[in-house]
Amino acid sequence: MIISGHQPVYLPWLGLWHKLYLCDTFVYMDTVQYLENDWNNRNRIRTPQGLLWLTAPLDRRNTGGKALNQIRLLTPEAGKQGKWQEKHWQSIRRNYRRAPYFDWYAKDLEEMYLGKTWENLVEICFAQFTLFSSWLGLKRTIVRMSQFKFDGSKDRFVLDHALKLGGKGVVFGAQGINYVRPEIFSKKKVKIYFQNYRHPTYRQTFAGFQEGCSVLDLLVNHGPKSTAILLGQNISRTRLRQGGLWHSEAEKRK
Numbered sequence: 474m475i476i477s478g479h480q481p482v483y484l485p486w487l488g489l490w491h492k493l494y495l496c497d498t499f500v501y502m503d504t505v506q507y508l509e510n511d512w513n514n515r516n517r518i519r520t521p522q523g524l525l526w527l528t529a530p531l532d533r534r535n536t537g538g539k540a541l542n543q544i545r546l547l548t549p550e551a552g553k554q555g556k557w558q559e560k561h562w563q564s565i566r567r568n569y570r571r572a573p574y575f576d577w578y579a580k581d582l583e584e585m586y587l588g589k590t591w592e593n594l595v596e597i598c599f600a601q602f603t604l605f606s607s608w609l610g611l612k613r614t615i616v617r618m619s620q621f622k623f624d625g626s627k628d629r630f631v632l633d634h635a636l637k638l639g640g641k642g643v644v645f646g647a648q649g650i651n652y653v654r655p656e657i658f659s660k661k662k663v664k665i666y667f668q669n670y671r672h673p674t675y676r677q678t679f680a681g682f683q684e685g686c687s688v689l690d691l692l693v694n695h696g697p698k699s700t701a702i703l704l705g706q707n708i709s710r711t712r713l714r715q716g717g718l719w720h721s722e723a724e725k726r727k
Contacts, residue, residue: 474498475713476640478618478631480505481541481598482517483529484687487703488646488670490609494700495644495668495710498614500634501602503542503595503616514594516687521679524686527561529594530554535677542619543595562586565689572678574696578608578689595619605688628653635663640718644668655720662721671706682683688689 478500493499507513511543515528526698530543547555562583581604591597594633599617606612623633635643642664645653658665670682672684674712677694691699708718 474638474640475642475644476500476631476635476638477584477644478502478589478634479646480508480513481595481602482512482516482600483514483594484518484527484601484689485605486512486516486530486685487568487672487688487691488668490605490611490688491670491705491707492668492702493611493613493647494704495666495708495713496613498616498638499639500621500623500638501599501615501617501619503599503619506539507544507594513598514544514546517563517685518565518568518682519677519679519686519690523566524683525563525568527687528557529561529597530557531594532592542593542595546591546594546597547590548590558586558591567688572693575693577696577708578692600727605692608692609688609703611700622641628657632658632661632663636661642666642713644713650720666713666719673702673706675702 474497475495476498478503479489479492479494483487514531515526517524517526518719529690532546532551536545537543547557549555550692559638565582566579585597585600585604621637623630623637625633631643631645634640640663643658644670647670649712657666674682674684675691675695677683677690688703689701695702714720
């Protein structure tokens with residue numbers, strides 16, 4: 474069994490779904506520390522002028538800690554900034570309403586943004602993760618870290634995921650190579666793989682192509698073909714399981 478995972482991110486990019494596709498069990502790391510100016514509470518959509526950031530504003534006054542599941546969001550009672558849900562929905566609708574498959578997803582998206590007030594960052598991120606996974610047809614076992622006891626830090630923390638969940642291999646993001654020690658995994662007979670995601674070029678709503686949008690950009694433009702497009706230039710589950718691509722201690726020492 475292959476394990477992977479990621480911290481909650483808002484309107485996730487394409488590479489996260491390739492990690493989900495590769496694994497059998499995905500650890501949703503909702504208790505790791507919030508990262509300033511990262512992707513936890515923001516991402517980008519496409520507009521005629523280029524890329525537009527959509528950022529869910531934090532309620533720092535009422536946030537009681539640094540863990541992601543403790544991060545609270547501004548609500549309408551906070552005034553103009555607290556009306557971000559309506560603003561984000563209007564930005565999505567305005568820029569994507571002419572996309573070929575926008576109508577396929579519009580009802581669920583509108584309900585997400587206008588049908589509920591989100592007070593906790595992790596909960597809207599998890600709702601998006603669940604919804605987009607279903608749209609992409611990626612059904613995996615999901616373990617929320619807040620509901621499971623894992624020990625250690627950094628690479629030992631991830632190794633503990635594998636050991637407690639019965640994983641024989643772990644898929645890391647590309648940055649994992651900077652902190653993971655292959656020897657501690659090999660001692661436990663757990664293989665590791667560092668993802669090298671190749672971003673596809675695809676038709677967008679507006680002229681030209683801009684990389685790095687939320688997966689929502691791909692979905693509204695390509696609908697049921699989106700999964701094949703985001704996976705197309707990347708390693709498949711079958712290829713990974715055939716072996717020969719797992720990282721070794723020797724490679725780390727080079």
